[in-house]
Amino acid sequence: xxxxxxxxxxxxxxxxxxxxxxxxxxxxxxxxxxxxxxxxxxxxxxxxxxxxxxxxxxxxxxxxxxxxxxxxxxxxxxxxxxxxxxxxxxxxxxxxxxxxxxxxxxxxxxxxxxxxxxxxxxxxxxxxxxxxxxxxxxxxxxxxxxxxxxxxxxxxxxxxxxxxxxxxxxxxxxxxxxxxxxxxxxxxxxxxxxxxxxxxxxxxxxxxxxxxxxxxxxxxxxxxxxxxxxxxxxxxxxxxxxxxxxxxxxxxxxxxxxxxxxxxxxxxxxxxxxxxxxxxxxxxxxxxxxxxxxxxxxxxxxxxxxxxxxxxx
Amino acid sequence: xxxxxxxxxxxxxxxxxxxxxxxxxxxxxxxxxxxxxxxxxxxxxxxxxxxxxxxxxxxxxxxxxxxxxxxxxxxxxxxxxxxxxxxxxxxxxxxxxxxxxxxxxxxxxxxxxxxxxxxxxxxxxxxxxxxxxxxxxxxxxxxxxxxxxxxxxxxxxxxxxxxxxxxxxxxxxxxxxxxxxxxxxxxxxxxxxxxxxxxxxxxxxxxxxxxxxxxxxxxxxxxxxxxxxxxxxxxxxxxxxxxxxxxxxxxxxxxxxxxxxxxxxxxxxxxxxxxxxxxxxxxxxxxxxxxxxxxxxxxxxxxxxxxxxxxxx
Numbered sequence: 001x002x003x004x005x006x007x008x009x010x011x012x013x014x015x016x017x018x019x020x021x022x023x024x025x026x027x028x029x030x031x032x033x034x035x036x037x038x039x040x041x042x043x044x045x046x047x048x049x050x051x052x053x054x055x056x057x058x059x060x061x062x063x064x065x066x067x068x069x070x071x072x073x074x075x076x077x078x079x080x081x082x083x084x085x086x087x088x089x090x091x092x093x094x095x096x097x098x099x100x101x102x103x104x105x106x107x108x109x110x111x112x113x114x115x116x117x118x119x120x121x122x123x124x125x126x127x128x129x130x131x132x133x134x135x136x137x138x139x140x141x142x143x144x145x146x147x148x149x150x151x152x153x154x155x156x157x158x159x160x161x162x163x164x165x166x167x168x169x170x171x172x173x174x175x176x177x178x179x180x181x182x183x184x185x186x187x188x189x190x191x192x193x194x195x196x197x198x199x200x201x202x203x204x205x206x207x208x209x210x211x212x213x214x215x216x217x218x219x220x221x222x223x224x225x226x227x228x229x230x231x232x233x234x235x236x237x238x239x240x241x242x243x244x245x246x247x248x249x250x251x252x253x254x255x256x257x258x259x260x261x262x263x264x265x266x267x268x269x270x271x272x273x274x275x276x277x278x279x280x281x282x283x284x285x286x287x288x289x290x291x292x293x294x295x296x297x298x299x300x301x302x303x304x305x306x307x308x309x310x311x312x313x
Numbered sequence: 314x315x316x317x318x319x320x321x322x323x324x325x326x327x328x329x330x331x332x333x334x335x336x337x338x339x340x341x342x343x344x345x346x347x348x349x350x351x352x353x354x355x356x357x358x359x360x361x362x363x364x365x366x367x368x369x370x371x372x373x374x375x376x377x378x379x380x381x382x383x384x385x386x387x388x389x390x391x392x393x394x395x396x397x398x399x400x401x402x403x404x405x406x407x408x409x410x411x412x413x414x415x416x417x418x419x420x421x422x423x424x425x426x427x428x429x430x431x432x433x434x435x436x437x438x439x440x441x442x443x444x445x446x447x448x449x450x451x452x453x454x455x456x457x458x459x460x461x462x463x464x465x466x467x468x469x470x471x472x473x474x475x476x477x478x479x480x481x482x483x484x485x486x487x488x489x490x491x492x493x494x495x496x497x498x499x500x501x502x503x504x505x506x507x508x509x510x511x512x513x514x515x516x517x518x519x520x521x522x523x524x525x526x527x528x529x530x531x532x533x534x535x536x537x538x539x540x541x542x543x544x545x546x547x548x549x550x551x552x553x554x555x556x557x558x559x560x561x562x563x564x565x566x567x568x569x570x571x572x573x574x575x576x577x578x579x580x581x582x583x584x585x586x587x588x589x590x591x592x593x594x595x596x597x598x599x600x601x602x603x604x605x606x607x608x609x610x611x612x613x614x615x616x617x618x619x620x621x622x623x624x625x626x
Binding site for chain 2: 010023037174
């Protein structure tokens with residue numbers, strides 16, 4: 001019997017997005033940024049992360065993303081050898097070296113591993129990484145114009161008694177199942193429900209409904225999104241009422257406008273939920289107003305941290 | 314302002330376990346087996362896997378592990394370019410090239426990714442990998458002799474309405490939280506509960522209690538483990554009653570013997586659950602009997618698939 005040879009290095013046959021990553025003191029092309037198959041961040045999804053976007057050469061509300069990331073680390077008993085200001089420098093370098101004026105930037109920490117493959121998480125060395133890739137959005141330009149078509153799936157979002165949703169995490173099999181359910185119904189993305197059958201969130205986004213001129217968004221078991229929080233801030237400014245609590249599918253479908261929020265895309269209009277249409281094929285007035293103000297906020301130093309780029313990029 | 318340089322390749326500062334991996338037609342040293350940081354199998358834990366062990370140069374019940382793995386692929390809408398016999402060849406090669414007579418062998422498939430970082434899982438190219446590392450056990454030799462000390466955590470196992478537990482998956486943050494709860498209580502590992510407060514499972518294992526001479530094991534929301542199933546087979550042979558259904562913490566603590574089951578360790582005795590002790594510091598008679606028969610099964614061609622090793626390893 002003949003046996004295959006052991007290759008002395010791996011030849012990667014795939015194409016990867018452009019971008020710059022940071023690992024263990026090194027800045028790398030995105031295609032070189034890899035995690036060991038044995039890292040518990042992969043094998044047990046034992047990891048936390050946060051994503052911030054860069055728009056027009058500035059981070060948007062970076063402080064809030066750092067708050068959430070460092071809080072998640074603590075809740076997971078993880079430590080990294082960098083403080084907030086060092087993480088900020090690393091993220092800034094990733095963006096500066098990429099040259100992107102608009103970028104999607106992620107910081108993450110995995111449980112890591114140990115040389116003897118110990119199953120005890122206390123014996124693992126935690127690993128911090130970061131990367132900047134071109135800005136991406138949940139909704140493409142066409143969907144931004146006409147609104148997303150969403151289907152409600154009966155998949156239940158992983159409940160807080162199982163995984164604390166304030167720890168931003170990679171447990172997405174529920175959301176992915178919801179997506180496939182939505183695709184089967186001819187929709188473009190999904191909302192999944194909480195343990196009581198109320199609307200929770202979608203793959204990477206929170207949801208708002210405008211009902212009788214006031215905004216409503218789910219609270220139980222959802223990620224406390226930074227874009228969601230920014231909508232709260234804007235509502236205060238606009239003197240719009242916003243309530244946080246249970247949103248049933250019927251209540252959502254009975255609203256005047258529906259939009260979703262994410263660091264990847266901002267404020268994104270919804271045109272249909274299941275077979276209920278909103279706004280005659282274009283975003284509603286409140287959605288549009290909030291979206292406009294959201295992007296105006298990106299110009300203000302209170303919320304935007306400008307990045308210095310190399311002059312030769 | 315000066316900027317850091319971009320490294321043309323990554324210098325990995327960590328030590329990894331020994332072993333052999335397979336990726337994209339290549340057999341690799343374990344330290345070279347890596348996943349892109351952008352793979353949805355990492356960023357969304359959108360992946361399934363199975364682990365089989367090799368004992369005395371033979372796979373144990375490989376057919377059942379392959380059944381579960383291929384069923385999981387189908388449920389997740391994933392495809393791999395290999396059939397059962399080709400996956401068997403790959404796993405066999407990983408073990409043969411490692412030279413291990415006792416090994417922990419994993420096959421896995423991630424959603425993969427796409428060159429444009431598309432968030433649509435249908436646009437990703439799924440990626441199959443496999444690896445063989447030295448045999449590992451949930452319980453170390455000392456714990457095997459005296460029994461594991463377990464604490465029950467009130468963390469709720471991710472429910473089936475969120476993630477189908479028959480799809481073997483990497484969503485472990487609930488189990489990891491349970492582990493840290495157990496460590497805080499001075500225990501060595503954890504059992505977490507189901508949505509009704511009954512016992513579910515622990516990190517990587519199912520649990521059995523012997524009560525009035527009959528065996529009981531949880532059913533709702535647990536992984537249908539192959540070792541668990543092997544215990545059912547042995548109970549039939551031994552004419553022992555085994556019932557599958559709700560196991561309350563009180564019922565578990567009221568039993569004569571408790572043991573856990575996993576591909577990583579087989580049949581492992583439990584000495585304490587919270588502050589309740591079992592069996593006077595040594596494994597109970599039924600646990601011992603099942604454990605002995607379990608390892609005897611490894612010698613029979615009905616359950617063991619012998620591996621041919623290179624003669625020069």
